Amino acid sequence: MLDVLAFGAHPDDVEMTSGGLLCRLVDAGLAVGIIDLTRGELGTRGTPEVRTKEAQAAARIMGARVRECLDMPDGAVRNTAEARIEVIRALRKYRPRLIIIPYWECEHPDHANTGRLVKESAYLAGLKKIDTGQERFRPARVIHYMTHHRFEPSFIVPIDEYFERKMEAVRAHASQFYRPDAPDEDETRISQPGFLDLLALRDRTYGAMVGAMYGEPYFMRGILRIENPFALWCRT
Ligand SMILES: [Zn+2]
Numbered sequence: 001m002l003d004v005l006a007f008g009a010h011p012d013d014v015e016m017t018s019g020g021l022l023c024r025l026v027d028a029g030l031a032v033g034i035i036d037l038t039r040g041e042l043g044t045r046g047t048p049e050v051r052t053k054e055a056q057a058a059a060r061i062m063g064a065r066v067r068e069c070l071d072m073p074d075g076a077v078r079n080t081a082e083a084r085i086e087v088i089r090a091l092r093k094y095r096p097r098l099i100i101i102p103y104w105e106c107e108h109p110d111h112a113n114t115g116r117l118v119k120e121s122a123y124l125a126g127l128k129k130i131d132t133g134q135e136r137f138r139p140a141r142v143i144h145y146m147t148h149h150r151f152e153p154s155f156i157v158p159i160d161e162y163f164e165r166k167m168e169a170v171r172a173h174a175s176q177f178y179r180p181d182a183p184d185e186d187e188t189r190i191s192q193p194g195f196l197d198l199l200a201l202r203d204r205t206y207g208a209m210v211g212a213m214y215g216e217p218y219f220m221r222g223i224l225r226i227e228n229p230f231a232l233w234c235r236t
Contacts, residue, residue, distance in 0.1 A: 001031065001094060001095050002031045002032065002033040002065065002066065002094040002095070002096045003025070003030040003031045003032065003096060003097060003098065004022070004025050004030055004031070004032045004033070004096050004097075004098045004099070004100065005032075005033045005034070005035060005090075005091070005094055005096035005098075005099050005100070005139075006018055006022060006032070006033070006034050006035070006099070006100040006101070007034075007035050007036075007037065007087075007099065007100070007101045007102070007114060007118045008034065008035075008036050008037070008102070008114070009036075009037050009038060009074075009077055009102065009108070009110035009111050009113075009114040010036065010037075010038060010040040010043070010074065010110065011036045011038075011039065011040045011051050011052070011054065011055035011058075011069075011173065012040070012054075012055075012058070012170065012173040012176060012190075013036075013102065013111070013147065014034050014036075014100075014145075015058050015062065015166065015169040015170045015172075015173070016170055016199060017102070017145035017146060017147060017216065018100050018145045018216060019062060019162075019165075019166030019167075019169050019170060020157065020159025020162040020163060020165075020166045020203070020214065020215075020216050021100065021157045021159065021162075021216055021218075022034075022062050022063075022064065022100075023062050023063065023159070023162040023165045023166060023169075024157065024159065024162050026062060026063035026064070027063070027162075031065050032062075032063065032064050032065065033064055033065055033066035033067065033068070033094055033096070034055075034059055034064050034066070034067045034068075035067075035068050035069070035070060035090055036055060036067070036068070036069045036070070037069075037070050037072045037077050037110070037114055037117075038069070038070075038071070038072050038073065038074040038075075038077060038110070039051055039052060039069055039071065039074065040074055041074045042074035042075040043074070043176065043188070044188045044191075045175050045176055045188060045191060046173075046175030046176060047175075050175050051173070051175060052069070054172050054173045054174060054175060054176075055067055055069075055172075055173070057172040058169040058170070058172035058173060059169075061165060061168050061169040061172055062165065062166075062169045066094070068090070070086050070087070070090065072086070074110070075110065076110075077109070077110040077113045077114055077117065078113055078117075079113050079116045079117040079120065083117055084117060084120060084121045084124060085130075085132065087117060087118055087121035087122075087125075088121050088124055088125040088130060088132055089132050089134065091121060091122060091125040091137060091139065092125055092132060092134035092135060092136065092137045093134065095137045096139055097139055097140045097141070098139060098140065098141050098143070099118065099122060099139045099141075099142050099143075100143055100144075100145060100218075101114065101115055101118040101119060101142060101143075101144055101145070102114050102115040102144060102145060102147050103115055103144040103145065103146055103147060103149055103151055103219055104116045104119065104144070105149040105151075106147045106148050106149045107148050107149065108147065108148060111147040111148070112149075115144060118142075119142055122138060122139050122142055123138065125137050125138055125139075126138030141220070142220070142221070143218045143219065143220045144218060144219040144220070145216065145217075145218060146216075146217050146218075146219075151217075151219050152219075153206070153209075153217035153218055153219060154218060154219050154220045154224075155217075155218055155220070156206050156207070156209055156210045156212075156215040156216065156217050156218070157215060157216050157218065158207060158210055158211075158212030158213075158214070158215050159203065159207070159212070159214045159215060159216055160207070160212050160213045160214055163200075163203060163213070163214040166203075167196065167199075167200070170196070170199065171196070176188070176190055176191065177190065177191055177195065177196065178191050178192060178193045178195070200214075203215060203216060
């Protein structure tokens with residue numbers, strides 16, 4: 001059983017987009033897990049074995065209790081009936097009240113499809129007649145993290161004290177990043193020498209919007225229910 005479960009299409013998606021929030025929730029005493037839909041085997045760099053080891057190291061740095069892979073095909077994540085059953089099984093197994101998933105629009109179809117697949121599965125997991133031999137379960141809240149497609153955030157989580165740990169988890173995916181000792185490796189978007197700076201700049205930009213050094217943007221559907229605006233915003 002977990003309190004929080006984050007889903008990513010590829011083994012480094014969750015740390016780059018939500019690593020700060022996951023560290024914060026772990027430090028708040030919550031049981032946090034990560035599910036990667038693929039092993040990232042289409043990636044230009046790193047073998048699936050290397051990427052799995054890196055993903056486990058990153059999970060340890062963030063303090064996640066569980067990191068699983070559903071072994072869906074990289075580059076071909078689809079919102080099919082079979083895929084939804086896989087996700088429903090995972091949700092019913094871990095019963096997380098909060099799930100953190102990609103926004104459903106992105107130029108990378110795996111990210112967009114992961115957003116749609118997990119969102120729909122979260123609803124369907126609550127239907128008794130979808131039989132997986134497990135108790136039905138529906139998360140209380142779904143929030144979406146930002147991949148490539150920009151959206152107006154519903155809220156931004158300040159991550160100043162978690163930024164270094166988040167970046168350490170990102171750097172655990174060493175096969176994906178620029179290595180001065182291996183200049184002949186094929187280049188990818190994230191293997192450019194400046195990529196980690198760009199990632200930090202994005203967190204810096206969203207942090208500045210809420211008076212923090214670093215922040216992560218999130219989107220939620222629906223309207224926030226707030227009983228005491230004073231307690232939420234005006235406590236000194
Ligand atoms: Zn990705």
